[in-house]
Amino acid sequence: MSRQNAQILFPVNVPGAFDYSVPEPMRVERGDFVFAPIGKQMKLGIVMGTKADETGRDLKDIAEIKSTRPLPDPILDFIEWVARYNVASPGQVLRMVLRSWKALDPSPIATLYEPTGDRPLNLTPARRAALTKGGPFPARASEIASRARISSGVIKGMVKVGLMRADERPVDPPYDEPDPELPGRDLSDAQTAAADELVTQVRKDRFSVSLLDGVTGSGKTEVYFEAVAEALRQGRQVMILVPEIALTQAGLSRFGARFGAEPVAWHSSITDMARRRAWREVASGRAKLVVGARSALFLPFANLGLIVVDEEHDTSFKQEEGVIYNARDMAVLRGRLEDRPVILASATPSLESLHNARTGRYAHVVLPERPGAITLPDIGLIDMKSHKPEAGSFLSGPMVQAVAERLSRGEQSLLYMNRRGYAPLILCRVCGERLKSPDTDSWLVEHRATGRAMCHLTGFSMRMPRTCPKCGAEDGLTSIGPGVERIADEAQTHFPQARVEILSSDTTATPDEIKARLGRMERGEIDILVGTQMVVKGHNFPRLTFVGVVDGDLLMGGADPRAGERTYQTLVQVAGRAGRADMAGEAFIQTHHPEHEALQALVAGDRNMFVGVEMEMREMLGLPPFGRIAAVIFWGPDLKKTQKLAKDFVTKAPRTDGIEILGPSEAPIARLRGLYRQRLFIRAEPGVDLSKYMTAWRTKIRPPAKYKIQIDIDPQSFV
Ligand SMILES: Nc1ncnc2c1ncn2[C@@H]1O[C@H](COP(=O)(O)OP(=O)(O)OP(=O)(O)O)[C@@H](O)[C@H]1O
Numbered sequence: 001m002s003r004q005n006a007q008i009l010f011p012v013n014v015p016g017a018f019d020y021s022v023p024e025p026m027r028v029e030r031g032d033f034v035f036a037p038i039g040k041q042m043k044l045g046i047v048m049g050t051k052a053d054e055t056g057r058d059l060k061d062i063a064e065i066k067s068t069r070p071l072p073d074p075i076l077d078f079i080e081w082v083a084r085y086n087v088a089s090p091g092q093v094l095r096m097v098l099r100s101w102k103a104l105d106p107s108p109i110a111t112l113y114e115p116t117g118d119r120p121l122n123l124t125p126a127r128r129a130a131l132t133k134g135g136p137f138p139a140r141a142s143e144i145a146s147r148a149r150i151s152s153g154v155i156k157g158m159v160k161v162g163l164m165r166a167d168e169r170p171v172d173p174p175y176d177e178p179d180p181e182l183p184g185r186d187l188s189d190a191q192t193a194a195a196d197e198l199v200t201q202v203r204k205d206r207f208s209v210s211l212l213d214g215v216t217g218s219g220k221t222e223v224y225f226e227a228v229a230e231a232l233r234q235g236r237q238v239m240i241l242v243p244e245i246a247l248t249q250a251g252l253s254r255f256g257a258r259f260g261a262e263p264v265a266w267h268s269s270i271t272d273m274a275r276r277r278a279w280r281e282v283a284s285g286r287a288k289l290v291v292g293a294r295s296a297l298f299l300p301f302a303n304l305g306l307i308v309v310d311e312e313h314d315t316s317f318k319q320e321e322g323v324i325y326n327a328r329d330m331a332v333l334r335g336r337l338e339d340r341p342v343i344l345a346s347a348t349p350s351l352e353s354l355h356n357a358r359t360g361r362y363a364h365v366v367l368p369e370r371p372g373a374i375t376l377p378d379i380g381l382i383d384m385k386s387h388k389p390e391a392g393s394f395l396s397g398p399m400v401q402a403v404a405e406r407l408s409r410g411e412q413s414l415l416y417m418n419r420r421g422y423a424p425l426i427l428c429r430v431c432g433e434r435l436k437s438p439d440t441d442s443w444l445v446e447h448r449a450t451g452r453a454m455c456h457l458t459g460f461s462m463r464m465p466r467t468c469p470k471c472g473a474e475d476g477l478t479s480i481g482p483g484v485e486r487i488a489d490e491a492q493t494h495f496p497q498a499r500v501e502i503l504s505s506d507t508t509a510t511p512d513e514i515k516a517r518l519g520r521m522e523r524g525e526i527d528i529l530v531g532t533q534m535v536v537k538g539h540n541f542p543r544l545t546f547v548g549v550v551d552g553d554l555l556m557g558g559a560d561p562r563a564g565e566r567t568y569q570t571l572v573q574v575a576g577r578a579g580r581a582d583m584a585g586e587a588f589i590q591t592h593h594p595e596h597e598a599l600q601a602l603v604a605g606d607r608n609m610f611v612g613v614e615m616e617m618r619e620m621l622g623l624p625p626f627g628r629i630a631a632v633i634f635w636g637p638d639l640k641k642t643q644k645l646a647k648d649f650v651t652k653a654p655r656t657d658g659i660e661i662l663g664p665s666e667a668p669i670a671r672l673r674g675l676y677r678q679r680l681f682i683r684a685e686p687g688v689d690l691s692k693y694m695t696a697w698r699t700k701i702r703p704p705a706k707y708k709i710q711i712d713i714d715p716q717s718f719v
């Protein structure tokens with residue numbers, strides 16, 4: 001046998017894998033974890049491939065194989081494909097897979113204590129505290145001690161007298177198994193038909209994509225639960241991707257209720273310990289049901305059976321930093337590499353997915369109505385040109401009237417305003433100065449509840465100044481425009497007796513407060529809820545019958561070719577929160593442009609009309625799904641040099657047919673955290689491999705230190 005060479009990929013941002021020699025008698029295989037020297041360090045990497053050494057090159061030796069489960073083939077392929085598609089380095093993608101090194105080792109073993117069940121009457125206070133306040137059990141002595149505010153010695157004493165039991169156990173136990181045989185809800189005929197179609201795809205046990213396209217409240221979740229149950233019956237694992245803000249306890253409990261065990265939750269704010277446990281259990285194939293935000297896509301499933309992307313149109317599936325990728329598209333790619341079915345669910349599918357369904361690439365599974373006698377809400381427009389509120393007010397007469405009616409009937413209203421804080425602009429009446437974020441092209445937003453002025457782009461915040469920072473005038477600063485806090489104030493002024501609360505993803509509200517507020521809303525303890533985007537996601541409030549959109553024009557305009565689509569999607573989703581139980585719902589949208597086609601389609605309840613107009617426009621302009629686009633953003637500390645970098649980059653464009661270059665020009669956010677931003681768009685005809693083209697282009701220029709070239713394939717954000 002000849003000596004083996006191996007290509008090792010390290011989780012670092014370098015162009016690719018490095019060749020190493022495998023010293024005899026060591027043998028490695030694709031997917032093995034190894035230690036190898038890189039620079040002066042010994043680093044853990046992964047074997048991407050091996051070959052017989054024919055060249056006799058002088059290569060460094062691999063130092064050691066780590067004894068752990070190798071990464072499965074499909075995820076190795078996935079790493080390479082994600083990198084290629086998004087013009088990133090495979091090492092950066094590997095880093096997203098290996099979020100927890102400790103997960104590669106078996107669970108640490110510790111001495112864990114739990115009560116024996118013996119409970120004599122004459123307990124000392126410390127021992128009683130250990131039993132009543134020390135849980136959940138089993139736990140380490142130190143954990144019990146700190147929860148019960150006693151010393152660890154007490155617990156050891158309890159073992160001696162038979163009140164506690166001590167065992168050596170893994171700290172990270174496996175999760176409870178979901179049970180696919182628990183009964184779901186009784187499905188309507190339409191829901192049953194849809195569920196059957198999805199179950200059939202799961203039984204075929206190979207790659208397919210189904211678009212589950214059902215109106216708001218039609219029971220999409222109940223329907224895809226049947227497909228999930230089928231995959232679990234096969235003994236396989238299921239990955240469900242949801243928008244990050246849908247990962248609330250209420251959201252997870254729904255899975256728990258259906259399958260008898262809480263799913264494994266994966267998102268950006270879980271603890272390191274939870275991350276390690278989840279990763280290890282997913283890799284072993286034991287964790288069966290994972291519900292996660294977009295990064296769950298990079299978990300190393302051993303035996304994946306089904307991928308579901310819920311709210312597939314949602315913009316939060318796009319990661320905008322580091323490796324820029326769209327989790328919905330990458331989920332379809334992962335399904336293809338794993339050769340397993342994928343379900344994309346939405347009440348407002350993206351035009352790309354609709355196009356794929358219409359052209360037959362995706363199966364189209366449609367739920368045209370809500371189950372039973374429940375109907376979709378009626379939607380009306382309020383023309384703000386003829387219903388102008390007084391200066392400094394933002395709710396029109398008809399809107400206030402609609403809320404008043406609900407209040408008199410004991411029903412709930414939701415006022416949607418997608419702006420956090422009190423007012424989006426702080427202006428000096430004396431000198432005209434606007435309060436701006438330092439080093440960033442963005443206005444400061446007044447947050448009255450906390451008394452601060454904040455930048456929503458960078459997180460900068462300062463105490464709300466009393467005098468104008470420019471002219472020094474006292475009491476000259478005034479707030480322009482509405483945010484949720486201001487709308488809540490106005491609603492409270494109209495209805496002094498009403499229980500008004502705000503729901504927004506603010507730094508001031510802890511997850512527990514948000515949970516409590518959602519609970520009060522569900523139980524009918526809030527009359528008027530004023531909320532941002534956060535209220536849109538998947539909530540069911542049975543007594544909510546009126547939705548008022550304070551500013552229907554907010555999402556429109558600008559240079560964003562997706563603005564129409566976004567407006568339509570958001571408004572359908574917000575309106576769709578009304579009348580989901582047995583009381584009919586209604587929605588009003590305040591607008592200055594009632595003639596806008598997205599609004600007209602909404603009122604007519606005619607999605608095809610909107611989609612038709614939008615598709616025609618996209619086809620004419622060669623935009624997705626009829627062509628592809630990429631964005632390039634140039635970042636740098638000096639304006640002139642950033643402009644020059646962008647221009648130089650354009651001169652290096654490889655010559656190919658079917659490519660059009662637009663720009664460079666200043667980005668709408670021209671300065672962020674002190675860095676200037678220039679921007680370029682590339683439009684490609686359908687047949688062009690845009691990723692390959694951009695990769696070739698990218699290698700022709702190396703930005704100077706402190707300058708950055710960022711490539712975004714299929715951009716969703718146009719700032
Ligand atoms: N067949 C049924 N019988 C009883 N209740 C049902 C049935 N189908 C759905 N529901 C209930 O209707 C509500 C809406 O269902 P679900 O959340 O699954 O809809 P959805 O299509 O995912 O909604 P959206 O896209 O608007 O978030 C839920 O409270 C759900 O439990």
Ligand SMILES: [Zn+2]
Pocket residue numbers: 428429430431432433468469470471472473476
């Ligand atoms: Zn001033």
